[in-house]
Structure formats: structure tokens, C-alpha cells
Amino acid sequence: MAFRVMGMLFVVSAIAGRPSVARVVPPPAGMQCAVLPQLFNGFLNGHYLHKSITDEIRAHTIEQLIKSMDPSKTMLLKSDVSQLRSQTGAIFAGLENGDCSLIEKAYATLSARAQENEDFVRKFVGKSYILDENAQVRLDADKREFPATFEERKSILKGLVHFQISNYLLTKMKLEDARNQLVHRYELITRRIRERQSGEALNTFADAFANALDPHSSYMSPETDEDFRISMQLSLDGIGAQLSSEDGFTVIEDTIPGGGAEKCGKLKPRDKIIAVAQDGQKPVPVIDMDLRDVVKMIRGKKGTRVTLTILRQAEKTETFDVAIIRDKIDMKDSAAKISYETRTIRGRQSRIGVIELPSFYGGPKGGRSCAADVKALLEE
Numbered sequence: 001m002a003f004r005v006m007g008m009l010f011v012v013s014a015i016a017g018r019p020s021v022a023r024v025v026p027p028p029a030g031m032q033c034a035v036l037p038q039l040f041n042g043f044l045n046g047h048y049l050h051k052s053i054t055d056e057i058r059a060h061t062i063e064q065l066i067k068s069m070d071p072s073k074t075m076l077l078k079s080d081v082s083q084l085r086s087q088t089g090a091i092f093a094g095l096e097n098g099d100c101s102l103i104e105k106a107y108a109t110l111s112a113r114a115q116e117n118e119d120f121v122r123k124f125v126g127k128s129y130i131l132d133e134n135a136q137v138r139l140d141a142d143k144r145e146f147p148a149t150f151e152e153r154k155s156i157l158k159g160l161v162h163f164q165i166s167n168y169l170l171t172k173m174k175l176e177d178a179r180n181q182l183v184h185r186y187e188l189i190t191r192r193i194r195e196r197q198s199g200e201a202l203n204t205f206a207d208a209f210a211n212a213l214d215p216h217s218s219y220m221s222p223e224t225d226e227d228f229r230i231s232m233q234l235s236l237d238g239i240g241a242q243l244s245s246e247d248g249f250t251v252i253e254d255t256i257p258g259g260g261a262e263k264c265g266k267l268k269p270r271d272k273i274i275a276v277a278q279d280g281q282k283p284v285p286v287i288d289m290d291l292r293d294v295v296k297m298i299r300g301k302k303g304t305r306v307t308l309t310i311l312r313q314a315e316k317t318e319t320f321d322v323a324i325i326r327d328k329i330d331m332k333d334s335a336a337k338i339s340y341e342t343r344t345i346r347g348r349q350s351r352i353g354v355i356e357l358p359s360f361y362g363g364p365k366g367g368r369s370c371a372a373d374v375k376a377l378l379e380e
Contacts, residue, residue, distance in 0.1 A: 031202040031221075033100035040209055043217065050213050053092070057212050062088045064208035069106070073141040074156055075113040078148045100202060107201045111193045118186040120154060124161060125179040131169075135162035164248065167287065170311060171274050171319060185248075185288040223292065238299045239306065240329045241267065245291040249274070249311070258332070260324040267310065267322060273298075274319070275309035283309055300326045334359045336373040338380065353380070 044051055062085055070076045084106050091102045137159030138144050147153035161182065168178035206219040220228055240259010244251050249272040255262040275283035276297045286294045298306055307323045336357045342349055355377050362369035 031200075031206065033095070033202060034098040036095050036100070036202060036206065039206055039219075043210060043213060047213055047217070057209075058088050058092050059085075060212035061205075061209045062091070064211045065103075065106075065205055068204050068208060069110050070113075070146075071141060073144060073146050074153065074160065075110060075117060076146055077113070077150070077153065078146045080109055080113070081146050100205075103201055103205055107193065107196060111190070114186075114190040114193045116150075117153075117157060118183075118190045120157060121161060121186045122183050124158065125165070125182055129175075129179060131165055131175070132162050133166070135159050137163050139163070167248070167311075170317060171285070171287070171309070181285065181287075188288070238326055238329060239308075239324045240327075241298075243273070243291065243295060243298075248288040250286055250289070250291060250294045256329055256334075259329045260327050264322055264324055266320075268312070270313075272311040272313070273308050274311045277307040277309070279305040279307075283307070302326055302328050334361060335368075336370055336377055338377045353377070 040053065044053070050057065066076070066081055066084060087102050094100065094102055135158070137156065144156075147156060164182055164185070165175075165178050168181055169175065173181065200221075203219065203221045210217040210219045238259070239261045240256035241261040242253045242256065244253050252261070252267055252269060252271045252273065254269055255267060261267050273294065274287055275285050276294065277283040278297075278300075284297065286297070298308070300306060304326050305323055306326060307321050309319060309321050311317070311319050336355060339354050339356070340351055341354055342351050344350075355374060357370060357374060360370050362371070
């Protein structure tokens with residue numbers, strides 16, 4: 001189902017046995033506060049269960065927003081989080097009047113906290129800094145609370161800084177360079193938050209609302225929608241690896257059969273990409289780099305070479321380079337397929353067809369799609 005509201009294109013598809021999945025593509029100018037209520041109504045009109053905004057949905061939206069703002073729980077204080085939760089009703093009431101000032105205020109607080117962290121890290125890793133190899137830090141943010149005080153937050157940051165510096169040193173980086181790189185990382189965090197335009201903050205809020213409805217609904221900004229369209233195609237130019245972001249690292253989750261990453265025979269799931277080099281150029285460190293930017297560096301034209309510096313942490317920790325030739329990847333294993341089995345049903349042997357659909361896909365109109373492939377297999 002597709003419909004438009006104030007220039008926005010809504011695409012809602014129902015999947016058998018699962019909640020509906022909504023893709024919402026905003027107008028080129030970006031998100032505007034006045035559009036949010038109509039955007040939310042669009043989600044509700046197409047949703048399989050929720051048809052109105054309840055207090056539960058409002059509260060869940062704020063929780064999703066908090067998680068997206070500070071997933072590592074290293075910036076916001078408990079008091080910041082409590083204040084944002086207490087403003088839930090006021091935030092949604094403001095949206096009806098085109099007032100998103102409370103959302104913008106929350107990001108202003110986040111920006112201030114990021115600046116505080118940057119200032120602390122810059123001072124902590126000064127010339128007198130000594131790496132504490134016995135320092136401990138709980139990386140899983142779900143297993144700890146937001147810090148209650150500035151001192152408690154500093155304690156978390158100290159452990160995190162030792163961990164981050166040690167990761168840099170594993171890449172054979174000198175301590176002085178590692179210190180400078182880490183300060184630069186926190187500068188980037190502050191800059192990204194500070195430069196976040198109002199429309200981007202509202203994109204995050206829109207996605208938080210979609211996630212509050214169910215785990216299978218999401219709001220897509222233009223950049224996210226572009227990535228989604230690429231993932232929906234069964235062929236693309238690249239190395240053939242599924243990547244994720246974890247603790248500042250780009251992690252190889254799996255390799256795609258037939259792709260360069262699989263053909264080289266050197267990469268394994270959970271390997272970490274710590275640098276990327278284009279053919280004939282120097283490696284560019286990608287630790288703490290946004291996953292989308294890393295993917296852009298790895299993608300490229302068929303036949304070109306890219307070299308990945310890999311960090312593998314197993315029984316022993318090692319780093320090594322892997323050169324891969326980019327190629328056209330035909331993701332056949334992601335396409336619908338059929339197999340036949342003989343089963344005993346009610347005392348009789350019957351031959352049945354089993355259709356497997358590993359992923360959803362679809363290209364331009366008239367191109368290959370999972371719907372057309374499944375239809376053909378059913379007819380077969």
C-alpha cells in the first residue's frame with residue numbers, strides 16, 4: 001500500500017505471520033516539526049494493531065529516543081533521562097502545535113554532555129597518561145544504569161578510555177598517536193551532535209516512534225532509504241560481506257557466497273576491520289568511524305582493489321592485511337528457492353515442495369522481486 005501526505009511517500013507492506021513493515025521516505029528538504037503528527041498518523045493507518053497513540057506508545061517512544069541518543073550510557077546523567085521521561089506528555093502535546101523545542105532541548109543537553117566528555121578525555125590522556133592494563137569496564141550498556149553523578153560518569157569514562165587506547169595500540173599505533181586519535185574521536189562525537197540539524201533530530205524521533213509500535217517498523221531518512229534499496233537488490237558491486245558496528249569497530253558478521261571476501265579465504269565472522277586502503281593509497285583508520293562511511297569506502301567499481309586491515313581476537317590477537325578485488329556479487333543464496341521432500345502424511349507418502357525465502361528483495365519496477373519469484377515457484 002502506498003500513499004502520500006504533504007509530499008511524503010509511505011510504503012507499507014504486510015508480511016504473512018509478522019507485523020507490517022513501514023518504509024517512510026521524507027521530502028528532500030528534510031523533516032519538519034509540523035509534519036510529525038501526520039507522519040505518525042500514516043504509521044497508525046497502515047499498522048496491523050495500533051490505530052491510535054496511547055500512553056504506552058508515548059512512553060516507549062521516549063525510551064527508544066533515549067537509547068538512540070546515548071546507547072553507551074556515557075553521556076547523559078540519570079537526572080537528564082528522568083527529566084526527558086517526565087516531559088513525555090508535553091513533547092507529544094507540543095508536536096500537535098508544531099513545537100519541537102523540547103526535543104531540540106534534549107539534544108542541546110546531549111551536546112553539552114558530549115563536550116564535557118571531550119574536555120575530560122583531552123585532560124585525562126595528556127602527556128602524563130599511563131595505560132592501566134588491569135582497568136575494567138562493562139561494555140554492555142544494558143547491564144548498567146546511566147551514571148548518577150559527574151564523578152560516576154568519569155569513572156566509566158576512565159575504564160572506557162583505557163580500553164579504547166589498548167585497541168588502538170593493537171593496530172601497532174604509537175601511544176602518542178593513540179592519545180591524539182582518541183581525543184579526535186571525542187571531538188567528532190561532539191561535532192556530530194552539535195552540527196545535528198533540527199531535521200536530523202526529528203528523523204531520530206520519528207524512528208523512535210516507529211520502533212515503539214513494533215520491532216519491524218522503522219522510519220527511513222533519505223540516506224537510510226538508499227542503504228535499504230541497495231540491500232533489497234540481489235546484486236551489487238563490493239566485497240560481499242555483511243558488516244555491523246560494535247564498540248567502535250566495523251565487524252564482519254558473515255561473507256556472501258561468491259563474493260570477494262569469501263573467495264580470498266582469509267576472513268572469518270567476528271573479524272574487525274580497523275583500516276581501509278584504496279588501491280595504491282595509504283590505509284585510513286576506521287575505528288570509531290560511522291558504519292555508513294566505512295561501507296562507502298569499501299564499496300567500489302567492479303575490478304578495483306581494496307585492502308582491509310583486520311584485527312582478529314581469538315586465542316591470540318593478530319592483525320593482518322587482506323587485499324580483495326571488488327566484483328559484481330550475485331546474492332543467489334538470498335533468493336527464493338524450492339526443494340522437494342517425500343513425507344508421510346496421514347499414512348500416505350506424499351511429495352511436497354518446500355519454498356525457502358531467506359530475505360526480502362526487489363529491484364526497479366519490472367525487475368526481479370521476491371514476490372515474482374515465490375509466485376513462479378508456487379506455480380511450479
